[in-house]
Amino acid sequence: MRLMIRNFFIAICSIIFCPYNLQGQNGVSLETKLVHKLTLVADSLTKHLKPWIVPVSIFDVRKYGAIGDGSTLNTTAIQKAIDACFVAGGGTVRIAGGEYVTGTIELKSGVMLEVAKGARLLGSTNLKDYPDKVERFQSVMNVIHKYRISLIYAERAERVGICGEGEIYFRGEAKNFPGPETIGALEGRPFGIRMIECNNVVLKGITLRNSAAWMQSYIYCRDLIFDGITVFNHANHNNDALDPDGCKNVIVRNCFFSSHDDAMCLKSALSLIHI
Numbered sequence: 001m002r003l004m005i006r007n008f009f010i011a012i013c014s015i016i017f018c019p020y021n022l023q024g025q026n027g028v029s030l031e032t033k034l035v036h037k038l039t040l041v042a043d044s045l046t047k048h049l050k051p052w053i054v055p056v057s058i059f060d061v062r063k064y065g066a067i068g069d070g071s072t073l074n075t076t077a078i079q080k081a082i083d084a085c086f087v088a089g090g091g092t093v094r095i096a097g098g099e100y101v102t103g104t105i106e107l108k109s110g111v112m113l114e115v116a117k118g119a120r121l122l123g124s125t126n127l128k129d130y131p132d133k134v135e136r137f138q139s140v141m142n143v144i145h146k147y148r149i150s151l152i153y154a155e156r157a158e159r160v161g162i163c164g165e166g167e168i169y170f171r172g173e174a175k176n177f178p179g180p181e182t183i184g185a186l187e188g189r190p191f192g193i194r195m196i197e198c199n200n201v202v203l204k205g206i207t208l209r210n211s212a213a214w215m216q217s218y219i220y221c222r223d224l225i226f227d228g229i230t231v232f233n234h235a236n237h238n239n240d241a242l243d244p245d246g247c248k249n250v251i252v253r254n255c256f257f258s259s260h261d262d263a264m265c266l267k268s269a270l271s272l273i274h275i
Contacts, residue, residue: 045249045251046251046253049223049225049249049251050225051161051202051204051225051227052159052161052200052202054090054091054092054112054161055089055090055091055110056091057085057088057089057090057091057092058091058092058094059081059082059084059085059088059091059092059093059094060081060094060096061074061077061078061081061093061094061095061100062096062097063081064077064078064080064081064084065077065080066078066081066095066100067098067100068095068097068098068099068100068119069098069099070098070099070101070122071101072100072101073101073102073103073124073129074100074101074102075102075103075104075105075124075129078093078095078100078102078105079105079106081093082105082106082107082108082111082113083108085108085110085111086108086109086110086111089110090109090110090111090112090159091110091111091112092112092113092114093111093112093113093114094114094116095113095114095115095116095119095121095164095166096114096115096116096118096119096166097116097118097119098119098120099119099120099121099122100119100120100121100122101122101123101124102121102122102123102124102129102151103123103124103126103128103129103130103131103151104129104130104131104133104149104150104151104152104153104190105151105152105153106133106153106154106155107152107153107154107157107160107162107195108154108157108160109157109158109159109160110158110159110160111157111160111161112160112161112162112163112202113152113161113162113163113164114162114163114164114166115162115163115164115165115166115167115168115206116164116165116166117164117165117166118165118166119164119166119167120166120167120168120169121166121167121168121169122169122171123151123168123169123170123171123172123190123192124171125171125176125177127177127188127190130149130150130151130190131149132148132149133148133149133150133153133155133194147191147194147213147214147217149190149191150190150191150192150193150194150217151168151170151190151191151192151193151211152168152192152193152194153193153194153195154194154195154196154198155195155196155197155198156196156197156198157195157198157199158198158199158200159199159200160195160198160200160201160202161201161202161203161204162193162202162203162204162206163202163203163204163205163206164205164206165205165206166206166207167206167207167208167209168192168206168207168208168209169209169210170190170192170208170209170210170211170212170215170235171210172189172190172192172210172211172212172213172235172236173210173212173235173236174235174236174237176212177189177190177212177236179212179236179237180237189212189213189236189237189238190211190212190213191211191212191213191214191215191216191217192208192211192213192214192215192216192233193208193215193216193217194217194218194219195217195218195219195221196219196220196221197219197220197221198218198221198222199221199222199223200222200223201218201221201223201224201225202224202225202227203216203225203226203227203229204225204226204227204228204229205227205228205229206229206230207229207230207231207232208229208230208231208232208233209231209232209233210232210233210234210235210236211233211235211236211239212235212236213236213237213238213239213240214238214239214240214243215231215233215239215240215241215242215259216231216240216241216242216243217243217245218243218244218245218247219245219246219247220245220246220247221244221247221248222247222248222249223248223249224244224247224249224250224251225251225253226242226250226251226252226253226255227251227253227254227255228253228254228255229255229256230255230256231255231256231257231258231259232258232259233258233259233260233261234258234259234260235260236260237260237261238261239259239260239261240259240261240262240263240264240265241257241258241259241262241263241264242257242263242264242265243262243264243265243267244264244266244267245267245268246267246268252264
C-alpha cells in the first residue's frame with residue numbers, strides 16, 4: 001500500500017466526514033470544501049516539516065564490541081554505541097557488515113540508527129531479552145493492555161530516527177513468541193518499535209520485517225516523517241504496520257506496507273497518569 005499524505009487526507013475526509021454529498025452555499029458541497037481545507041493543511045505540513053539534520057559523527061557498533069555473526073547477543077555493545085553517540089551530541093550509530101542479534105535497545109536524542117546495505121539487525125528470540133519499559137506517560141496501552149516490550153524503544157527523545165538500506169528482522173514468528181490474538185492484554189509478544197512522547201522522528205529507507213505484534217507504535221509524538229520505508233508484517237497476530245497514537249504532524253510518503261492486520265491505524269492516546 002503506497003500512501004501519500006495528500007491522498008490520505010482526502011480519503012479520510014471523503015469516507016469519514018462526508019458520507020453524503022451535502023450541499024453548502026453557492027452549490028459547493030461541504031465535502032468539496034473540507035477536501036480543499038485538508039489539502040491546504042497537507043500542503044503546508046509537507047512544506048514546513050523537514051527531516052532533522054544528523055550530525056556527521058559515525059559510531060560503528062563493531063568498535064563497541066558488536067559481532068555480526070548472526071548468533072552473538074549484541075544488546076550491550078549496541079547500547080554502548082547509542083549512549084556514546086548521545087553523549088557526543090548526536091550522530092549516526094551504524095550497523096554494517098553482518099547480522100547482529102540484539103534484545104531491547106533504547107534510542108536517545110540526536111541518534112540516527114542506520115542499518116547499512118547488506119546488514120541486518122536481528123531481534124532476539126528469547127523473551128528475557130525484552131525488559132518491560134513502563135513509560136512516564138501512562139496510558140491505556142501500557143497500564144491496562146500491558147504493551148510494554150519492544151525491540152527498539154525511545155521516550156521523550158528529540159531528533160531520533162532509523163534509516164538505511166538494510167533490514168531489521170524482528171523474528172516475531174509465532175514459533176518464537178506464541179500467544180493468542182487479542183484486543184486486550186498483549187504479554188509475551190514484543191512490538192517492533194515503540195516511541196513515546198518523542199519529537200522530530202524520522203524513518204527513511206529502512207525495511208522492517210515480521211514483528212511479534214504491532215510493527216510500529218508511536219504515542220503522543222510530534223513531527224514524524226516516514227519516507228520510503230518498507231514493512232512486511234506477516235508473522236503473528238495483531239501484525240499492524242504503523243500505529244500513530246495521539247500524534248501530531250505526521251507525514252507518510254513513498255512507503256510500502258504489507259501487513260497481516262492494519263496497514264496503518266490512527267489512534268487517540270488515552271492518558272491515565274501524566275508524570
